[in-house]
Amino acid sequence: ALVFNDPDFQHEDLNFLSRSERYEQAVRKSALMVMKLREYGIADPEEIYWFKSFVHRGRPEPLDLHLGMFLPTLLTQATPEQQDRFFMPAWNLEIIGTYAQTEMGHGTHLRGLETTATYDPATQEFILNSPTVTSIKWWPGGLGKTSNYAIVLAQLYTQGQCKGLHAFIVPIRQLGTHEPLPGITVGDIGPKFGYDEMDNGYLKMDNFRIPRENMLMKYAQVEPDGTYVKPLSDKLTYGTMVFIRSLIVGDAARSLSRACTIAIRYSAVRHQSELKPGEPEPQILDYQTQQYKLFPLLATAYAFHFVGAYIKDTYSRVSSDINEGNLSELPELHALTAGLKAFTSWTASAGIEECRMACGGHGYSRCSGIPDIYVTFTPSCTYEGENTVMMLQTARFLVKSYNQVSSGQRVTGMVSYLNDLSRQRIQPQHVAARTVTVPINDPVSLVEAYKARAARLVEAAAKNLQAELNHRKSKEDAWNRTSVDLVRASEAHCHYVIAKLFTAKLSEISNAAVRAVMTELCLLYALYGISKNTGDFLQAGILTDAQITQVNHRVKELLAVIRPNAVALVDSFDFHDVHLGSVLGRYDGNVYENMFEWAKKSPLNKTEVHESFHKHLKPMQAKL
Amino acid sequence: SVNPDLASERQTASFSVEKLTAWLDGGVELTRIRRAVVEAIECDPVFSRENQYFQSQNERYEAAVRKAVHLQKKMHEMGWTEDGPEFKYIYRALSGDIAFLLHRIFMRSISVLGSDKQIAKWIPLASQFQLIGSYAQTELGHGTYLQGLETTAVFDIATQEFILNTPKISAMKWWPGDMGRSATHTVVFAQLYIHGKCYGMHPFIVQIRSLQDHSLCPGIIAGDIGPKMSFEHIDNGYLMLQNVRVPRENMLNKFCEVQPDGTYARRGSQQINYFTMTTVRISLISDEVIIPLMKACTIAVRYSVVRRQSKLKPGEEEAKILDYQTQQEKLLPQLAAAYAFHFINNYLQELFEKGYREVQRKNFDTLPELHAFSSGFKAMVSQYCTSAVEICLRACGGHGYSLLSGLPSLYTKILASCIYEGENTVLLLQAARFLNKCFVAASAGRPVPPSVTYLAAVKPGKCPANNKSDFLSPDIYTEAYQHTAVRLVSSTAAKLQDLIQSGVKKHDAWNQCTVQLVQAAKAHCHYITVKNFAETVEKLETEAGIQKVMKHLCDLFALHGIFSNAGVFLHDGYISGAQMDMVTASYLDLLAVIRNDAVPLVDAFDFTDKNLNSALGSYDGQVYQRLYEWAQKSPTNTQVNPAYEKYLKPLLHNMRSKI
DSSP states (O other), rough: TTTTTTGGGGOOOOSSSSSSHHHHHHHHHHHHHHHHHHHHHOOOHHHHHHHHHHHTTTTTTHHHIIIIIIIIHHHHHHHHHHHHHHHHHHHHHHOEEEOOOOSSOOOOOOGGOOOOEEETTTTEEEEOEEEEOSSEEEEOOTTTTSEEEEEEEEEEETTTEEEEEEEEEEEOOOOOOOOOOTTTTEEEEOOOOOOOOOEEEEEEESSSEEEEBBBSSSEEOOOOOOOEEEESSSHHHHHHHHHHHHHHHHHHHHHHHHHHHHHHHHHHOOOOOOOTTTSSSOOOOGGHHHHHHHHHHHHHHHHHHHHHHHHHHHHHHHHHHHHHOOOTTTTHHHHHHHHHHHHHHHHHHHHHHOOOHHHHHHHHBBGGGGHHHHHHHHGGGTSSSOOOHHHEEEEEHHHHHHHHHHHTTTGGGGHHHHHHHHHHHHOOOOHHHHHHHHOTOOOOOOOHHHHHHHHHHHHHHHHHHHHHHTTOOHHHHHHTTTTHHHHHHHHHHHHHHHHHHHHHHHHTTOHHHHHHHHHHHHHHEEEEEHHHHHHHHTTTTSOOOHHHHHHHHHHHHHHHHHGGGHHHHHHHOOOOOHTTSSTTTTOOOOHHHHHHHHHHHGGGGSSSSSSSSIIIHHHHHHHH | OHHHHHHHHHTOOSSHHHHHHHHHTTTTHHHHHHHHHHHHHHTGGGOOTGGGGGOHHHHHHHHHHHHHHHHHHHHHHHHHTTTTTTTTHHHHHHTTSSHHHHHHHHHHHHHHHHHHHHHHHHHHHHTSSSOOOEOOOOOOSSSSGGGGOOOEEEETTTTTTTEEEEOGGGSSEEEEEETTTTTTTEEEEEEEEEEEEEEEEEEEEEEETTTOOOOOOOEEEEOOOBBBOTTTOOOOEEEEEESSEEEEGOOOHHHHEEEEOOOOOOOOHHHHHHHHHHHHHHHHHIIIIHHHHHHHHHHHHHHHHBBBBSSSTTSSOOBBGGSSSHHHHHHHHHHHHHHHHHHHHHHHHHHHHHOOOOOOOOOOOOOHHHHHHHHHHHHHHHHHHHHHHHHHTTTTTTGBBBBGHHHHHHHHHGGGGGGSSSSOOOHHHHHHHHHHHHHHHHHHHHHOOGGGGGGOOOOOOOOOOOSGGGGGGGHHHHHHHHHHHHHHHHHHHHHHHHHHHHTHHHHHHHHHHHHHHHHHHHHHHHHHHHHHHHHHHHHHHHHHHHHHHHHHHHHHHHHHHHHTHHHHHTTTTTSSSHHHHHHHHHHHHHHHHHHHHHHHHTTTTOOOOOHHHHHHTTOOHHHHHHHHHHTTTTTHHHSSOOHHHIIIIHHHHHHHHHH
């Protein structure tokens, strides 16, 4: 309310503004936000996060990278001397920075980045170059127009050798005039699918020199004579990646929750057709097909909330271990978050679209707010690690764990089910034998079914990989030829983890009514997942035909059970109307009159007779 | 010069691209005509789409109107006529970026629903653009469910006029194209009332803007409905009517008339009316659904051989991303689907031409089948292609999200096709209703239309495949699809029957089965698509290379469907677990085979660079150079940074003093 009621943060509906105007509004609000944060003395990261998300209503803004990447990177990777030089100016926004990693030619595959930083001992400087078109930095947020500094990732060359990627603090615009510095070409990459307010930019460097002290040297170092000093561990960078990917999981939950809120409220307001002859038109939420589109997504949104919270907790626990020098849990967490980032962002992205479709034609209007949620969220399938690559990282860990088990070692954590696989091989009893009696109303048993599916698919992928290797293929070739199987195995693993975490959450709920409704949602989540992947469960003999029929039937029963609570379940997400930004999803449900009010403000309606009439229509009519 | 990574792909083509293009077009002559139209349009600067991605909604609208006006001149100049062979290629050449599409629907509705007298009065005016028409059916509160529309037209005997009203906000017309800013007239669908009795939906010609100064007519409130996900160039509009009077002659009265004394008279069959709706659904499949998918495939496949990322073998150069199995698995099934749907579209066109001849002979027997076909396929194809385009977008990594890739606008446009001309779920349920009826009839031994006779031929059994190569036999997989379609239709029919027998009311029973009914309708359409693809390949008389690669695509389309819906095929044991492993193996093998022809297969779609309008998908593969050049043209780079002086400068300089 501090933000929503502040007149300084008000502006015209963003849907009616041009890209340039949206950028301008975002910068205005960001500048104001920074002033107010200082004025109110807000410094706690969590509080800053919420303040920011209310100011920008969950949208990206040009200072995101400054606050989210530039400052934290200085904190974690700069030496104390460097912090003295850069941190306070950056904190005071004399320096606005961004984080320039991705290039036109390379994204997720970091080793392929081509920007070079060559050390010149004569002047004790690094010479930065973008040697090819593909090496131009491309996409970093805030780079195009806003930032005057960037942390640039480049291949370090010293004493004639390439030492791999390192980070450098690079000034790009003149303090005072904001003009690009000589040797720097910088600009905006043009319009995108969403992110209108963000000046994602390009950066080309030609023999641009920076002092030696501008390399971030807390870990790796280059001495004045050019001697390279290696960092202690390269696993440390995992930590940041895990953290950011955990944020994406939370974002997946929130974005899907917003879309569900809009679609479910609107479906309660919209009346259409007839269910019973002679009766008034029913709410579209009473149609089974509509429930079948929306309620599994609602359950998914809840599931992802719990997963997001779990990763965040695990991360803070593991990172305190890391500070004590214990890195043992990091690989699994890293592998797990990669897969969960991919799984949740894919699912949420598709789910948001499903919500939009469920709103029919009006979902397609920007006033529904869903197109905006979609374009803002869906790039997370690509950034911070392309999803397929992420799934394959998880798969690498799964195969490694499987091989450990095969060679007699035990594995721990979320993959410990693989230990059972070896036991089953000893007793020639089929996986199915244990689970034929899966009681489909018990979440815990369903989690067992998911576990069996994951085990089976991991095993199948590992065996196929081995078979390819036996065909005297190179390791890489064999991996590539198995990658579709490997992705499936990762997906099954993630699906199991999510079902497990959701189920585990139920026992923590003390309020009986809340627990009851959460149990229904959890069941729906688990059963719907089975009904969408029946092939896996049938083929592995985990469930029988008859059970699948039961599962399908039970899913539809649950839809009817959840129906009365549907609106309450989205109200619980507690999105303020301003934050939701949707005419269809308004809390008061006064949809149609407000759509009309909204449309009247459209730019095409600024004049009653559009200028095209005088320019084109009238002359044509006169001529024909 | 062509990027060598793309050039090398073309050297190894296993067939002649030019011949495949001609075959897709329906003959060498048609290819020639199409190219001539494209050439004429593209060399005319008025039709340029060069700055499209940088334009505002107002600019896009203005450009679309300008193009529409210019097109009239162009057609005259070129000697193109509406019934000439060139006409159907114009829209494709313009990429649909043009106004007055609804003007055509306006004319068509008058031609179909109007009397000869009405046609004689309105059509010349419209074709001379003395008025601009629109078609106002959908309302804020109702879309696909037409009976629910709330606009009223009350007949006033005293003045021989209809009084049109928007009785409440949800009755406001909402969405009609060309209506927000351009149209002077529109066909309004309203509930007809005579002497207080409602006679249902009827069409009325209503003037909404002055022909002199384009201002709104008395009693009319109209405007643009505001920004949408796409279609920035179209002024979708709203319309509110307050006691607007139109003469009795303005009700389109070919099928029913209100006589001066208020007598309501029906004449002829209205079924032909339904036939129009069904043909519109079929006609949009090609231009609005299949072509966008073909474009998306072209962009994504070409980009995937130019983009190199990571290494497949140590020490070698980075691999083309299309060499990764996961990338092939994303794109190649979509490419196969584009071909599959191209062929099913040909099939549907033929079916409808035949149907049209029957209807003209006043034989309406085939109408239910045609209606079910148009509903089912419009829904199935648009849904499939929409997700296929999205897969292509996602497969292009970060650059796919740049508007300059062309993919976001293809996606936002195609996805509207899932809703307009009938919301897909509703349409699938209409198809399911037909299937269910036919199944019941067939089981009772009554005759059913030829396309669904398979429903009666229940052959329980098992899939006879013994090894993975058996799954490359069209008989084997077509049979599997047929079996599955029959199983889904019959089990749903049985469940419906059970529910009704156990005392559940018919409509409740229907609602309880709708999820399954939708699945059954999709399975039916999927089966027909596979069967038609296999038959097309079978009949194909062209060079062996084309036949071979088409066979691979057909196999891939079919096996991808089984692989992705494994549960449905495994469910009753028709395909066993072991056989499903064979399907998977065969399917993955095919990816590597088709990989080699992927670029020639998209080249054969024959889109010009201007038509694709994509920095990633151009013929020469100079992706990065083009991306960089195009970005520099963005107004964000050519205009002064609006935020610097106003906000950034004070922020950069004043913070210290503020703290």
